[in-house]
Amino acid sequence: MRSGTSTVARIRSGVVIDHIPAGRALEVLRALGITGKEGYRTVVLMNVESRKLGRKDVIKIEGRFLDPRESTLVALAAPTATINVIEDFEVRSKVRVSAPDVVEGLLKCPNPTCITNKEREPVKPRHRRVSSEPLEYRCEYCGTLIRLR
């Protein structure tokens, strides 16, 4: 048996989310709404060595793929992540996520009196990126800043 990650590493088909900042894997899973009860064979590696980041987290999910909205959610939770799509044990595509300039309906405004937090109003929260390092968005309705990392 080879050491380390290889026993659990290889998935036939699914997604590998790599280069997650160390300690943020669970936030990525939460953002994707993955609790474990869905039944996907999932591997979560935390605080493993990384040439790029020093330490990183990795998530591998068998039989699951991400749509563009979910890729954005990964970007918001883990701005350095790469998303690898695996088919037949091979990497079919590898994409570095990027935080979009504008996100709609994905972030909740932290200001309780923002109109986007009022019940029964037909309004989706909309946020515009104001900074990449740290990743920060501004509510388009009330101006409140959200620092994601």
Next chain:
Amino acid sequence: MGNPFRGADVISILDFNRGDLELLFEYADRAQKRLGTKLDVLKGRVVALAFFEPSTRTRFSFEVAAKRLGADVISVSGEEAISVAKGENLADTIRMLDAYGDLIVIRHKHEGAAKLAAEIAEDPVVNGGDGWQHHPTQAMIDLYAVLKLFGTVDGLRYALLGDLKYGRAIVSFLYGLTRFKPGAVYLVSPEPLRPRREVLMKLEELGFRYEFAASLDSVIEEVDVLYVSRVQKERFPDPAEYERLKGSYVVNLKTLSRARPGLKVLHPLPRVDEIALEVDATPHAAYFYQASLGVPVRMALLSLISGAEI
């Protein structure tokens, strides 16, 4: 040269540049000259006032401005607004007013309500105050008051005193100053009431220079304009801290004893006790004059949005 206000929403004073504001002030001059006569430039138009938050001054001022221009006024306010607040949502009320009116003025306790209303309505929407965020028409009046008092907004030294965190009028005035070239801007407030981070970020984006001052005493000798706003007790997490600090943010004859003779004190009104009554009789008191400019400036704005000449 076009009219940038025509059909436009007025959500934040930052929606407008210096040239836009100067055009508005020209119209305000004309409106002021014709205050004695009832005009008919908005005859047949309906201005809808939707005041979901109590207000006397702003609502009256819009109503008088609209009527002076010959418009009809419909309004949702007081008890109706409360029943609306309980039942129907804001979006549906705005749709109704959009159908009946030609222009909507909204005041609401939630930040972003005016922006949402503007997204829903076909009509132009004017923000009459949204929560602690924006109060653009007040800022227009305040800048116009400075212009009338000093002949210019540029080069003057300003102290902004009070609640810079939640005071929508004082922050809107600060935003308005970014469209001009003040000589100096001092932000005077207790530490917990300094501007929110996004406000400071916006000032930085605009390359706007300002300084924090710990007390009014340290800057009173050099300022031309003292803009005062209320420090509300509810804003302090610790009541003892409020009691300790409130005295430092009150303007009275003693505070003003070292002021320049030409210093003018502005306040968006209503005031409570942040300006002592004894100040009213001094040549420094400009807040009643400032308030008197509310109608002409709003007349100017309503006619420009409607594309009507005055």
